[in-house]
Amino acid sequence: MDPKYRDNIHHLFGKHISKGQVRYLRCAHLGTLERNRKGIRFMDAGSGKLFYDAFTSAGCFNVGRMNESVIRALDEALDKYDMGSEGISSVPKFELANYLAKLAPGNLSHVLLCASAGDACACAMRLA
Amino acid sequence: MTMVKAYHGHEGFSLSGNGKGYRGVFYSNLLCNKAGVCLIFDESQTGFGRTGKRFAFEHFGVYPDIMVVGEFMTGGMFPMTAMVFTKELKRFFDVHPLIHLSTFGGHDVGCLVASAALDEYERTRPWENALEQGTTIMNELRSVMESNDYIKSLNGLGLLISLSLSSSEIVSRLGFSASKNGILVRKGTVDNCCVIIRSSLLITADEAESIIWGIKAAINDL
Numbered sequence: 224m225d226p227k228y229r230d231n232i233h234h235l236f237g238k239h240i241s242k243g244q245v246r247y248l249r250c251a252h253l254g255t256l257e258r259n260r261k262g263i264r265f266m267d268a269g270s271g272k273l274f275y276d277a278f279t280s281a282g283c284f285n286v287g288r289m290n291e292s293v294i295r296a297l298d299e300a301l302d303k304y305d306m307g308s309e310g311i312s313s314v315p316k317f318e319l320a321n322y323l324a325k326l327a328p329g330n331l332s333h334v335l336l337c338a339s340a341g342d343a344c345a346c347a348m349r350l351a
Numbered sequence: 352m353t354m355v356k357a358y359h360g361h362e363g364f365s366l367s368g369n370g371k372g373y374r375g376v377f378y379s380n381l382l383c384n385k386a387g388v389c390l391i392f393d394e395s396q397t398g399f400g401r402t403g404k405r406f407a408f409e410h411f412g413v414y415p416d417i418m419v420v421g422e423f424m425t426g427g428m429f430p431m432t433a434m435v436f437t438k439e440l441k442r443f444f445d446v447h448p449l450i451h452l453s454t455f456g457g458h459d460v461g462c463l464v465a466s467a468a469l470d471e472y473e474r475t476r477p478w479e480n481a482l483e484q485g486t487t488i489m490n491e492l493r494s495v496m497e498s499n500d501y502i503k504s505l506n507g508l509g510l511l512i513s514l515s516l517s518s519s520e521i522v523s524r525l526g527f528s529a530s531k532n533g534i535l536v537r538k539g540t541v542d543n544c545c546v547i548i549r550s551s552l553l554i555t556a557d558e559a560e561s562i563i564w565g566i567k568a569a570i571n572d573l
Contacts, residue, residue, distance in 0.1 A: 250523060255535065263551045263558050265535075274530075275562050277550045278537045282396045282511075283427040285552045286471045293426040296467030300460040307459035309452070315462035322469050323435055328406065329414030333441040335434045336462065338455040340395035340421045343434040346451035347417045350440055351389035 229256055229269040260288035389440070395421025395432070396511070399472045400552045403482030403509035410508070416440060426468035431461035477552030481509040484559045488512060488548065491563045492570075501573050503544075512548040514566075519543040521573060528569035534562055 233254065237245040248254050258268035265288060266273055276288065286293070300315075307313050320334035337343040392415040397407035399420075404410055406418070417440065420433040436444075444450070455461075489507060492514065496502045503515040516522050522538050525546055529536050539545040550562060 255530075263554050272533060274533050274535045275550070275558065275565065276535055277529075277548050277562055278535050279549050279551055280427065281422070282401055282549060283422045285399060285401065285423045285477060286426045286468065286475065287551045287553050288427065290426045290428070290468070290471060292471050293428045293464060293468050297428050297460070297464050300463040304459040304463065306455060307457065309454045309457065313457075313459050313462075315459045315466070316457045319433075319462040319466050319469075322466055323420065323433055326405070326469065326473075327418060327435045328409065330437045331414070331418055331435040332438055333436050333444075335436070335444075335451070335453075336457040337432045337434060337453050338430055338458075340393075340419060340432050342453055342456065343395070343419045343421075343432045344393060346453075347391045347393075347419055347434050347436075349450045350434075350436065350444060351391055351417060 226269065232256065262287045262289075264288075389416040391415055391417040391419065393419045395419050395423075396549075399423055399469075400476075400478030400481050401509055401511050401549075402478075403485065404478050407508075424468060425461060425464045426471060428468070429458070429461045429464040430455075431458060431465055433465075475553060478509070480554070481552045484550075484554050484556065485509040485512060487556070487559055488563055492566065495567055495570050499570055499573070502570070507548075510548075510550055510552055510554070513539070513545045514548065515542070515545045517544070522546055524573055525566075525569050528572040529565055532565035532568050534565035534569070536566070 233245050233249075245254075255274065256268040257265045259266040260276075263276055264273050265276055276284065279285070304315065307316070316336065319336065323334050324332050335343070335346060337346060390413075392406070392408045394406050394408070398418075399405060401407070401423075402410065408415060408418075417434060417436040420435060422430065422432055424433060425431045485507065488510075489505060489512060492505055492512075496505055501517050501521050503517060506513050506515070514525075516525060519538070522544055526536055526538060529546075537547045537549070539547055548562070548566065550558075554562075
């Protein structure tokens with residue numbers, strides 16, 4: 224990738240999302256542009272260099288990047304489902320809640336599905 | 352209400368290593384029980400194996416009233432999380448259902464992706480590998496720590512590892528050198544004098560060896 228193109232992406236990222244974040248990423252040497260990702264590695268679009276990912280976006284990639292069985296599930300799900308109606312029951316919702324409740328130790332038996340960790344933490348604090 | 356993050360990845364893992372953390376969590380649980388308040392464990396970074404057990408709170412032998420399950424639940428392919436809680440709290444929720452609404456919370460596509468990711472967690476049991484590879488990385492880094500004045504401490508459990516250095520500037524230099532060696536590591540956002548090493552839980556012994564080499568070489572370049 225042309226370095227000017229990468230600089231332009233960073234410029235637009237700063238202009239429309241956050242200049243501070245661009246400064247932070249550069250200072251922390253996280254200015255890579257992720258392209259191909261597989262297993263524990265990804266390629267920097269700018270240099271073509273392969274990186275070992277020892278960051279994993281706060282642990283989101285516990286089972287590796289682009290895990291094939293997870294991608295397959297996403298692919299199959301998109302053939303049959305949209306988001307579903309909020310507050311209306313469905314088989315996928317029931318099955319996931321049942322699965323999580325079975326895996327959770329102690330007396331943790333009920334599940335609320337959320338969109339982010341912040342969403343889940345906010346609800347946890349309100350419920351407590 | 353008491354909210355506990357079992358291991359503070361961005362604060363040099365202050366709870367682990369010296370035993371105070373274990374006692375702290377244990378007493379938090381006792382105090383919560385005594386006062387009748389809820390104990391929440393935020394497992395958004397540590398759940399499903401990061402610290403060498405399925406959930407980090409299992410190291411302490413105490414159980415929360417609420418557990419937050421983070422984005423790892425969908426293997427990095429869909430934005431979805433969950434909160435798991437007790438039957439007693441569900442009674443309160445039934446009476447006050449409007450305390451929290453989340454339009455995308457029960458996304459059907461996300462549910463199917465999460466179920467597949469949970470299958471993958473159960474199939475691979477990554478907490479076992481995390482403990483093994485994490486211990487190897489920690490031991491190897493400990494061997495260079497003694498001969499380097501910039502390193503103040505090395506803490507962690509499983510594959511959640513933190514290297515505390517003498518200043519934020521030294522952390523940046525280490526990150527730059529590691530990057531040159533093809534390793535992406537992150538500076539702590541709360542304690543910016545520490546470097547977080549947090550790879551996939553399915554890392555092989557050879558991949559762990561490459562990360563060790565890259566970090567050691569970066570330390571030697573300081």
